[in-house]
Amino acid sequence: MPVSKETLIELYRTMLKIRLFEERVAEIYWEGKSPVFNIAADPIPGEMHLYIGEEAVATGVCAHLRPDDMVAGTHRSHGHYIAKGGDLKKLMAELFGKKTGLCQGKGGHMHLFDANLHFGCGGIIGAGIPHAVGAALAFKMQGKDNVAVSFFGDGAANIGAFHESLNLAAIWKLPVVFIVEDNLYAISVPKSKSTAVKSNAERAAAYGMPGVLVDGMDVMAVYEAAGEAIARARRGEGPSLIECLCYRYKGHFEGDPQLYKPEGEEEEWRKKDPIPNFRAKLIKEGILTEEEAAKIQAEVKALVDEAEKFARESPWPEPEEALKHVFL
Amino acid sequence: MPVSKETLIELYRTMLKIRLFEERVAEIYWEGKSPVFNIAADPIPGEMHLYIGEEAVATGVCAHLRPDDMVAGTHRSHGHYIAKGGDLKKLMAELFGKKTGLCQGKGGHMHLFDANLHFGCGGIIGAGIPHAVGAALAFKMQGKDNVAVSFFGDGAANIGAFHESLNLAAIWKLPVVFIVEDNLYAISVPKSKSTAVKSNAERAAAYGMPGVLVDGMDVMAVYEAAGEAIARARRGEGPSLIECLCYRYKGHFEGDPQLYKPEGEEEEWRKKDPIPNFRAKLIKEGILTEEEAAKIQAEVKALVDEAEKFARESPWPEPEEALKHVFL
């Protein structure tokens, strides 16, 4: 199917938004953490898992989603949330722990929820997979044509919830798409040491569902595979699995010395960087001019600036608010 | 490979031992439960899951095992224990809850342990699978050529522990064999409603291990497939999965009205009853005479009689013993 110029530019803009947002997050994160790294130091405290390098995956998938489709993310979900159409200001404020944050400062970087966007994520590996299955079950029971998408890592594909969820989705023929973000590692453990098959796409057969392996550094490859799977799900034809081969340029979390990565590996993958490559392609194909690209860059940067400013200026939650929201 | 006469007769004897033992257990179980069924009534109280109809599976597999090979059973494990060479007297006494029982009355029907036979089982579906993996890991680390065998049902193949265990066994190339006892049902839920593939043998591919489907009503088919897998494991060539198609003639537990079984299904499977069929085959092939068969029958019956007598005459544990063995 031909893809419109607007869509192509939107894909580019979204990837860039994720990249620039996260680069800014990293800057702010380290602002309080040098010369001495203390994980609890402000402005952004706690663990920080960045998605830099994997932007094509979230972007290519979420481009097919409506606001009322459901996404279950991971511990590394800024990208998923932004691709789903998330609000940068609220997201940044949440990372700062401010009252104006997505979750009023209660969730934090790993626990982002947006009821309006039907978005959730969490810090327990594999736990979001059944949530997506349940959301898909709800859509089916409600007679809606919505779909649910579950993102998770290559490491997560070895946890029991993966197996149970794919089986449930298959026997109940649910509108859910499983996206494996294979970035070669689970923290320091390479996929080759953790996973008994080459690609998790092969595992789809264990549930009688289609499984494909795509180049996760190529937003168009992801876009096409996801488009097919999501359309299939919307038509009521059941679940699919897509494994996207990609790479995280940063450590598992900020501060990870990454000693487990072999020499030269990152450089190889840098050549496949989804963002400059896609930009070059769009320019080469005449879809984007250098000027337009620069304008997009400036617009996105302005959004990120605004988000940072909003977060910095926002108030802290009152301490006593900690006691609210256990029960509603 | 040719199978010796002794082995063939031993296979027959073992199947018969399981059958006659369990038929007796059923009799004794109902002794206290008619006219009014009260699950807590003596002589054998509690839930009762019988293996009748599935004897060929445990028998064909365990015939290849040594006493120091490890078996992890299920909630339906009398057959596994007997096939592993278990002691009928201690087993029966355990079912009665007597002090002379395998576990001094603490374990009961679903929780049979025999340290000398490296046998254990339990009432939580799927939980024994990782135990077998761990035992196999121990054997490997100890430089032994022992193997571990995990038995579990078609229902259990849908729980997360199945996935995690098979993956671990495969990446670590452990000497473990996974036996799926596919008896078509998990309590009332038919496999067709619970399992997204036709045979779990297909799922072996998700772990890069061999998977085969065999006729679980034919002890020789099981014996051969298991022989190959166990020999492979002993040689250090890693795990395998065997799905054995079989049938439980009784309810999920004694007292189950079995309304979920379609009319005529049991009769069809009765025709394939592994014990009379194998008996007939052995006689037809001249391996066993009618007289020898009758003698075996009498010997086995005597063992069961003895076990019953032992259990009935054994003393109860002292109440205060309940406080022992939490810590050793």
Added chain:
Amino acid sequence: MGERIISMYEAIAEAIAQEMERDPRVFVMGEDVGFYGGIFGATTGLWKKFGDERVRDTPISEMGFVGAAVGAALEGMRPIVEVMFVDFTGACFDQILNHMSKIQYMSGGQLKVPVVLMTAIGGGYNDAAQHSQCLYGLFAHLPGLKIVIPSTPYDAKGLMIQAIRDDNPVMYFFHKGLMGLPWMTIIEATWAPVPEEPYTIPFGVADIKREGKDVTIVAVAMMVHRALEAAQKLEKEGISVEVIDLRTLVPLDKEAIINSVKKTHRLLVVDEDYLSYGMSGEIVAIVAENALEYLDAPPKRVAVPDVPIPYSNTLEDFVIPSADRIAQAVRELVG
């Protein structure tokens, strides 16, 4: 009306049926909840009435389907999910510990998780260590879960309807021995009058099953009945026992406990869950914190003595609190 006598399992199934009729968002899932009607009968008749979709049999995939219940709740459904025995919650504990109980909070109150997780508790019928636990004390320790434990058919129905209508995650524990199942030891109280029309019982309101002036016994589920049995015996000995059925551990009716102890000056907590670090300690602590000066004797606890539930009759009877053991503890308290 109030005089129709039904069992606890029928009361639960009726509550669910009435709510399913009222609210199309309510549905049930779990192992053998469909055609079979639930191993302990809690979904009897529902499948026939509502069909495969709304009364959904699941594979043996507790993590998957409890997680799916959470996901469905996030998308506007109101799932009732059965985990057959509380002992099996080990297979889905992460979904309870980190998601069902925490998403409302982590989302800053944006999202509701109106799941009812119902599960069977209790021993006394030789089902041994992995099928006889109570464990409600463990779940009560986790913020974000309402903990409901009925002891009568009447309460079972009213508390179930309340649970389904509550916007928060609820764990609903029914005691196998109290369900009134024909294949369990019969206990009179398991068949009792239950109104046909729907009604609710608010959470956090204990039920004083019996007034007394010498000792307060606090209990839930089967232990309420054992305590009542003990109280009857003790009455003949001239000891007047008040028996409080908490009905919910979260929220907890501290008021009722404290007021009773202020009256009786003596406390016994009876628990079929394990003794240490559980319900019994919490109740004693609350009384010590709030009514210390009223206590005429050190409080006592009768519970499972920190051992797994053994299989054999003699052993199981020794560890699960009996009316005799309860009565003995009361005598020591007043003695």
Added chain:
Amino acid sequence: MGERIISMYEAIAEAIAQEMERDPRVFVMGEDVGFYGGIFGATTGLWKKFGDERVRDTPISEMGFVGAAVGAALEGMRPIVEVMFVDFTGACFDQILNHMSKIQYMSGGQLKVPVVLMTAIGGGYNDAAQHSQCLYGLFAHLPGLKIVIPSTPYDAKGLMIQAIRDDNPVMYFFHKGLMGLPWMTIIEATWAPVPEEPYTIPFGVADIKREGKDVTIVAVAMMVHRALEAAQKLEKEGISVEVIDLRTLVPLDKEAIINSVKKTHRLLVVDEDYLSYGMSGEIVAIVAENALEYLDAPPKRVAVPDVPIPYSNTLEDFVIPSADRIAQAVRELVG
């Protein structure tokens, strides 16, 4: 000798290394325990010394590898299995609840399960609801698990060696904030003298960190240090505080608690775990049962107020007990 100063994470790794050298049956597995040395450093240096087989990285398969540890223990090994954060025990809870803790008992004492499950606890660094829990109260509720919670490098080493040599299942909880990691807030006590040679510390023996005569504070892990900080402040106000570090919850040194309260007549339990139905209730209950007449004031508890751990600084600081909150509670106790 005793003057070598090391961190708690080094002390743990050293204990494990020494036991691995002594006993070939001891091995370690878990996520990132190999080359990486454990996310909190508890296996630092082991992989280099002992290699892939005995220091085994696992996939993210907690149910599988904790179950495998149980299976390996049944076949004569002595596994140390790391579950990275206690919050993740939800993913393998069945193996702890129904197998690791129960097989010895269910087998009638035939089988030993000498597994050490080690895991990280605690908050205070904005890791929020799913990475900051303590939960030891929950595990202490389950019969069959020894519960170990060191608060100093010295104790960490001695208790780890004891845990490895113990024939029973042990849950060993280390507090992230006490590990002495360079990337965490520095707390002086996290670097301390630790002898090089192996030594053991018996389970069930509390450590009186500080003698006092007005109030007894009972605590574990980080709260021991917060209590000591509070005690120092209070000393200047003329209030003399005794601080007891339980070190193990199972077995529990009831004696030490009771004797201290008999001396001070006042009890405060401080807990970084959730308030209700946990450790704090149990300790208060034990004192009420055994030393009621000695109490001059109702006992008090300072703990996480039954909410998940929130992310934001202002919120997290509000829920995790601080030295100030502890001091305030002591003042109320003596006031």
